[in-house]
Amino acid sequence: xxLISWGMYPKIKNQKFSLRDRASLSEYMSNTxxxxxxxxxxxxxxxxINEHIVYVKPYNNFLNFDENTGILTCQxxxxxxxxxxxxxxxxxxxxxxxxxxxxxxxxxxxxxxHGKNHHIEGCFSECVEEFSIMLEDGTIKAVKKGDGxxxxxxxxxxxxxxxxxxxxxxKKINSKFINQTTIKTKNLKETFEAFENNxxxxxxxxxxxxxxxxxxxxxxxxxxGDFADDGNLEYKSKKKLSIPFNFPSFALNTLSVKAFNxxxxxxxxxxxxxxxVDIDTFFYPLxxxxxxxxxxGKNGFTQYQFILPKENSFEGLQEILGEISASxxxxxxxxxxxxxxxxxxxxxFPIEGYSLALDFKIEDGLFELLDKLDxxxxxxxxxxxxTKDVRVSKETFEQGYPQIDKFREFRKENNMDSKFNSLQSxxxxx
Amino acid sequence: MSYVLIIGAKSDIAKxxxxxxxxxxxxxxxxxxxxxxxxxxxxxxxxxxxxxxxxKEFDITAYETHENFYSELGEKPLGAIVVSGYxxxxxxxxxxxxxxxxxxxxxxxxxxxxxxIIANDFERERRGFIVGVSxxxxxxxxxxxxxxxxxxxxxxxxxxxxxxxxxxSGVNVLTVKPGFVNTKMTENLDLPEKLTxxxxxxxxxxxxxxxxxxxxxxxxxxxxxxxxxxxHIPEFMFKKMSI
Numbered sequence: 121x122x123l124i125s126w127g128m129y130p131k132i133k134n135q136k137f138s139l140r141d142r143a144s145l146s147e148y149m150s151n152t153x154x155x156x157x158x159x160x161x162x163x164x165x166x167x168x169i170n171e172h173i174v175y176v177k178p179y180n181n182f183l184n185f186d187e188n189t190g191i192l193t194c195q196x197x198x199x200x201x202x203x204x205x206x207x208x209x210x211x212x213x214x215x216x217x218x219x220x221x222x223x224x225x226x227x228x229x230x231x232x233x234h235g236k237n238h239h240i241e242g243c244f245s246e247c248v249e250e251f252s253i254m255l256e257d258g259t260i261k262a263v264k265k266g267d268g269x270x271x272x273x274x275x276x277x278x279x280x281x282x283x284x285x286x287x288x289x290x291k292k293i294n295s296k297f298i299n300q301t302t303i304k305t306k307n308l309k310e311t312f313e314a315f316e317n318n319x320x321x322x323x324x325x326x327x328x329x330x331x332x333x334x335x336x337x338x339x340x341x342x343x344x345g346d347f348a349d350d351g352n353l354e355y356k357s358k359k360k361l362s363i364p365f366n367f368p369s370f371a372l373n374t375l376s377v378k379a380f381n382x383x384x385x386x387x388x389x390x391x392x393x394x395x396x397v398d399i400d401t402f403f404y405p406l407x408x409x410x411x412x413x414x415x416x417g418k419n420g421f422t423q424y425q426f427i428l429p430k431e432n433s434f435e436g437l438q439e440i441l442g443e444i445s446a447s448x449x450x451x452x453x454x455x456x457x458x459x460x461x462x463x464x465x466x467x468x469f470p471i472e473g474y475s476l477a478l479d480f481k482i483e484d485g486l487f488e489l490l491d492k493l494d495x496x497x498x499x500x501x502x503x504x505x506x507t508k509d510v511r512v513s514k515e516t517f518e519q520g521y522p523q524i525d526k527f528r529e530f531r532k533e534n535n536m537d538s539k540f541n542s543l544q545s546x547x548x549x550x
Numbered sequence: 551m552s553y554v555l556i557i558g559a560k561s562d563i564a565k566x567x568x569x570x571x572x573x574x575x576x577x578x579x580x581x582x583x584x585x586x587x588x589x590x591x592x593x594x595x596x597x598x599x600x601x602x603x604x605x606k607e608f609d610i611t612a613y614e615t616h617e618n619f620y621s622e623l624g625e626k627p628l629g630a631i632v633v634s635g636y637x638x639x640x641x642x643x644x645x646x647x648x649x650x651x652x653x654x655x656x657x658x659x660x661x662x663x664x665x666x667i668i669a670n671d672f673e674r675e676r677r678g679f680i681v682g683v684s685x686x687x688x689x690x691x692x693x694x695x696x697x698x699x700x701x702x703x704x705x706x707x708x709x710x711x712x713x714x715x716x717x718x719s720g721v722n723v724l725t726v727k728p729g730f731v732n733t734k735m736t737e738n739l740d741l742p743e744k745l746t747x748x749x750x751x752x753x754x755x756x757x758x759x760x761x762x763x764x765x766x767x768x769x770x771x772x773x774x775x776x777x778x779x780x781x782h783i784p785e786f787m788f789k790k791m792s793i
Contacts, residue, residue, distance in 0.1 A: 138737060178562070181594035192597075205573065206598045 123173055126413050127164040127510060129420030129482050130543065134171050139179040139197065145282060146258035148174070149539065156542040157278040159227030160199060162220055164423045165510030166543035167277045168227075174282050176226050182206070183285065190290040191249060196226030196283045201357065201407075203290075208355035208399065212290040213347075215247035219455070221404050226283040231507040232275035232468040236323040236403070239460035243468055245274035251286035256539035260284065272530045275468035277506055279531060279540045279550065293347045296355040298323070298402040300345035300395045304388050308338025308438060315458045315474075318344040323402070329381045330444050330454040330478060337441045340456060341388050348396060355399060362410035366418040416481040422510045424490055427459065427475035428502040436500035437476060440493055444478070447489050451478040466527040467550075469505045477508065487511055506544065517548040524550065551601070555579040555627040557608065557664060558634025562733035563683065565591055566753035567631060572599035574757065579627060581608035581619070610634045610660030611652075620667045629760070630668045631681040632661050636698075637735055643697040650697050657701035662708055669712055672721045680716075681724045681760055682709040686768065689727070689777045692793060713765060722763045728752050729773040745772060 122134050136158070137148045149155070155172040180197035190212055192203065200214060201221040207213070218233040227233075229251060232243045241247075250264045253273060261281075263269045273280045301318075305311045311326060318324055326340040406412055413421065428436040437456075444451075455477045462471040469475075480486050494516045497504065503520025504512045518524055528550060531537040554571045556564055559580035568578055572595045580588050585605040592603040608619055636656035643649045665680065672678035687695055688702030706725055713723035730736060730746040747770045759767040768774045780793070 138734070140734070181590050182597040183593060185597050202598070 123158055123161060123169075123175065125165055125167075125169055125510075126162045127420050127422050127482075128413055128416075128418070129422065129510060130166060130169065131420075132169060132171065132543070134169070134173050136173045136175040138175045139282070141179075142254065142260065142284065145174065145254060149254070149256065149258055149282075152539075154539060154541050156540055156545075157226065157230070157282045159197065159224035159230075160222055162223045162227065163231065164421075164508045165506075166547070167231075167506055167509070167545075169543050170541060176282065177224060179284070180224075190292065191287050192290060193285060193287050194225060195285050196224060196229075196251075198225050199223065200225070200228065203288075204355065204399070205357060207290060208293070208296055209353050211293055211353055213293045213399070215289060215291045216241050216244045217403055218244075219404065220407055222407060225286050225288060229274055229283055229286060230276060230278045232463075232465055233507070234459070234470050236325045236457065238470055239319055239324070239458050240322050242460060243274070243463055243465070243470060245270075245463065245465060245468070247289045248274065249287040249289055252284045253281040254284055255281045256535050268530065271465050272467075272527060274463075275465045276527070277467065277542065277545065277550075279542070279545055280534075280536050281540065293353075295348040295350045295352050296399050297348040297350065297352065297396050298345045298399070299348050300343055300397050300402060302388055302393050302395065303342040303344070304385070304390055304392075305338075305340050305342060307336055308434065308441070311338050311340045311342065311456065312434060312474075314342045318342070319458060322346050324458060326456040327384070328441070328454040328456050328476070329385060330441055330451050331381060331448075332441075333445050337438060337445065339385075341385065343402070345397075345402065357400065366414045366416075416479070419482045421479055421481040422486075422490075423477055423479050423508040424493065425469075425475060425477035425505040425508040426493070426497045426502050427469060427471055427505070428473050428497070428500050429471055430473040432500035432502070433474040436496060436502060437474065439496050439500075440476065443489075443492060443496065449480055449486065449489060451480055454478050466523040466530070467506065467521060469503065469507070471503070473502075475505070477505075506548075509544065512548065514548045517550075551575045551577055552628035553577045553579055553623075553625055555581060555623070555630045555668075557581050557630065557632045557661075558610065559585070559588060559591075561633055561635065561735070562749045563728070563731060563752055564631075564633040566749040567633060567756055568603075569595060569598065570750075570753040570757045572601045572603070575599075575601065576628075577602040577604075579604050579606050579623060581606040583607070583609050610664065611655045613660065613663040616664045616667055620664070620671070626671060626675070627668075628677070629679040629681065630665070630672075631683070631756075632665065633683045634661065635683065635685075635735070637695075638698065640693075640695045640697060653697055654701045654704075657698070658704045658708070661705055665708075665712065669716060669721070673716055673719045676719045677721065679722045679724070679760055679763075680709075680712065681726060681756060683726045683728065683756075684709065686727045686729045686773050686777050690781050690788075694793070722760075722765075724756070724760050724764060725766045726752075726756055726759070727766065727768050727773065727777075729768070729770060729776070745770065745776070 156170040157176050158168040158173045177197040179195045182194045184193040217235045228244045232245050234243045252262050254260050303314045321344045324344040326342040328340045332339050457475050459470045498519050554576045559582045585607050588605050595603050636653050638649045684706045685702040687699035688706045709725040730741045752769050755769040
């Protein structure tokens with residue numbers, strides 16, 4: 121059985137080593153030329169794919185929780201969903217969470233994930249107090265905030281070693297509900313204004329209709345909100361539906377995406393409306409459908425996520441959305457988000473500005489379109505998110521990440537580049 | 551809250567079963583050989599769920615110790631789940647009698663020994679539940695693993711009889727027949743993805759089926775169909791096949 125990524129592309133044969141204890145990992149590493157850590161397989165592209173994989177998910181014990189500080193110590197294979205199952209009923213939530221809770225703590229660090237509150241709380245690394253990591257020679261290092269190894273590992277895509285344990289600080293909540301406000305906008309200008317007017321609220325995210333044309337480009341539903349304060353913490357993960365098999369590849373086309381978007385936008389009332397929604401609905405809408413990646417068919421799909429600096433965001437997004445809408449290649453999911461200040465980690469994705477994430481099924485002509493979008497991203501000094509990527513060129517990638525040489529040197533100095541590699545790291549030569 | 555006793559607590563399935571019952575508020579007795587190696591799991595479950603976990607030294611093939619083991623449990627458990635299992639490669643079991651014997655002793659004889667004791671107690675008290683993790687491999691003898699399979703077949707039959715006997719006293723017996731599960735035991739096998747379950751899913755299935763008082767659980771459920779077909783292939787054809 122080969123491990124594949126969430127995008128189901130590319131598929132290559134691989135051998136996995138399941139991480140259960142430190143001693144056998146160290147032995148495995150000394151007998152293996154090259155490997156890459158793999159969490160729960162929710163990275164879209166090839167960042168955790170190689171012929172030899174260290175499967176970290178079985179390494180998933182909780183080790184300690186400090187009720188006073190809210191700091192949880194756990195092994196790297198623990199899923200964020202497991203943290204929520206245990207701690208939401210006790211009044212704690214993740215300070216930073218991405219749009220799926222089905223990722224491991226190790227993966228969250230390696231991707232330095234961000235959430236709907238990046239403009240306030242920053243990336244996942246902000247709430248990591250320290251972690252331990254096994255390096256290429258089998259030694260284990262305890263890493264504190266600010267260490268070189270911290271800066272390289274958070275966002276470092278597993279290319280510095282195998283993260284073993286981490287101390288993650290949680291935040292206090294007093295409800296499993298979010299008071300959500302939904303704002304319907306007509307175009308990108310209105311969308312930007314709505315974001316700016318609501319940026320004092322911790323959580324915000326917009327769904328863009330990326331097939332809208334001309335004056336409607338950038339029309340969206342913006343959801344903003346914060347936790348309620350009603351003392352109801354009876355949280356239980358919802359039972360999920362599951363897509364049982366890969367949909368035939370013709371199932372998803374411009375028409376079906378149009379229909380979906382039409383239904384989705386038609387459902388929301390005009391202007392501003394308020395709802396009270398639970399954690400799963402607000403943060404993890406897609407987790408409710410298991411294996412939703414199968415709707416894109418067996419050839420797989422990719423997510424294209426880029427970010428543009430704030431001063432270029434409006435112009436850049438206009439141009440990119442125009443290009444996509446003209447291509448007719450649709451995306452159910454087009455998520456626009458506002459970001460706050462960037463951090464010091466060498467390869468973390470966020471910079472202050474706006475990012476857009478789009479899903480595309482893999483088909484003829486797609487990579488050509490994405491190459492075109494890359495040019496626009498580079499033109500506006502933006503960058504591509506490695507966790508979602510499966511095809512970006514070395515040149516495009518390099519232009520977005522000014523600290524890339526620092527990262528490369530760090531890997532070389534510490535012999536990491538000979539041991540930890542993925543298909544992605546080879547493609548973009550990091 | 552009541553205790554659940556998990557026999558053979560070191561396996562990957564047992565670990566997830568333990569977490570699932572703890573998540574639902576049960577305290578746990580985790581029984582296994584060298585139970586001190588379960589300290590991490592005990593710690594994990596206590597941090598996760600805040601329940602009480604006790605580690606118990608237990609050897610399923612040391613039958614003479616079973617009576618004592620059970621009588622020394624402070625509070626008698628509300629339920630017992632037998633997850634112990636021993637799987638050896640068929641070819642090795644054919645050649646090495648000790649491997650065959652170990653398979654039979656862990657999967658059948660030892661399970662019968664401890665469950666006889668537990669069943670008598672539950673019957674007397676007219677309460678409790680028993681879960682036995684058997685295998686789809688017990689549904690039909692196949693050349694690929696009939697020594698393991700026959701030990702599980704015997705266990706399945708035992709559980710069926712036990713269910714029949716305990717029905718009147720209100721004690722439910724659940725027979726679990728997992729197919730392929732992604733565990734340490736199957737780490738080096740090339741398993742078909744669609745038929746392979748994750749231990750967490752198996753644990754959830756077990757918990758839900760037990761709570762509903764079901765009798766037999768195939769997990770994944772697709773195995774009902776797979777085994778239905780395999781069981782109905784006529785013997786004169788089956789013996790020529792390699793499945």
